Ligand SMILES: O=C(O)c1ccc[n+]([C@@H]2O[C@H](COP(=O)([O-])O)[C@@H](O)[C@H]2O)c1
């Protein structure tokens with residue numbers, strides 16, 4: 001299988017020297033040691049990732065990857081597939097949740113269209129045309145995509161990371177939009193974690209309990225059809241989505257360019273799991289924004305040893321949970337950079 005060179009690009013470790021310096025600084029700021037909790041670790045990690053003693057998250061690049069899913073033919077979503085293309089237009093017109101959050105953060109927002117069943121107006125502002133195919137094939141009965149299509153999706157993700165780097169981004173957020181993609185993500189998670197679909201399938205956009213049982217049965221059929229003990233890239237072609245593959249490519253692309261990543265919900269975390277299985281060096285570049293209400297997310301987070309910043313019962317996708325957590329990263333940086341030390345403030349240290 002020929003995959004893009006970007007998929008095997010070397011990923012350096014964050015700068016450990018900077019992290020040591022940042023940890024020392026946290027110890028002299030005017031607070032009992034450790035009292036800012038995980039905000040301290042966030043600032044220390046961001047110092048190492050950004051290679052600076054004054055970490056800042058002023059420039060955030062959000063790329064929402066959109067694609068349709070052939071497995072929708074099995075009746076596994078509460079919404080019709082046409083919504084994917086319609087939401088691409090909504091992102092472009094500024095009316096989606098992530099559009100609002102991106103504006104509020106002053107972040108750059110792009111939508112990468114990887115292929116939908118319904119037509120997308122070619123002139124939409126902020127939409128990158130990276131169409132590979134009009135949605136994946138039905139993973140319940142055949143591989144979701146061919147290896148060439150997988151390679152194209154990985155490369156499309158890397159191009160988004162390259163655009164983020166060119167814009168000087170200090171943080172990369174990948175979002176997903178694709179009706180049916182919780183089925184694909186749950187199937188991938190089951191195959192990678194050796195779990196049963198009844199454990200990891202959930203309501204997605206709003207299935208009833210009977211709908212979730214049916215979805216689990218569809219995933220079970222897919223796992224029997226494709227097998228589970230295969231390498232992550234093969235599984236991605238068989239069970240993945242165009243947007244999930246692009247997210248995996250984007251995360252490797254961001255880390256290899258020295259840009260930290262803030263991971264979103266269930267689907268995006270599954271992409272991060274696939275990518276870290278292939279590239280363990282990616283893991284130190286990942287922050288986790290929130291824990292989704294989608295039940296399978298918990299197992300995926302545990303497999304990544306991830307402790308998300310927020311738990312707000314969100315289950316939207318689009319990168320919205322990650323975007324909501326950005327102010328915490330900004331607060332961590334501001335505290336680290338601007339607080340006075342004990343010596344500066346003339347405050348007695350601990351006895
Ligand atoms: O990010 C999540 O955790 C999440 C959880 C449930 C649903 N979604 C979004 O809902 C869509 C997929 O849901 P479904 O039911 O069509 O598989 C897709 O566009 C996702 O972005 C996202």
Ligand SMILES: Cc1cc2nc[nH]c2cc1C
Pocket residue numbers: 079083087176177178205316317318
């Ligand atoms: C309206 C709508 C918006 C979304 N955003 C991400 N997934 C979505 C699914 C639906 C149905």
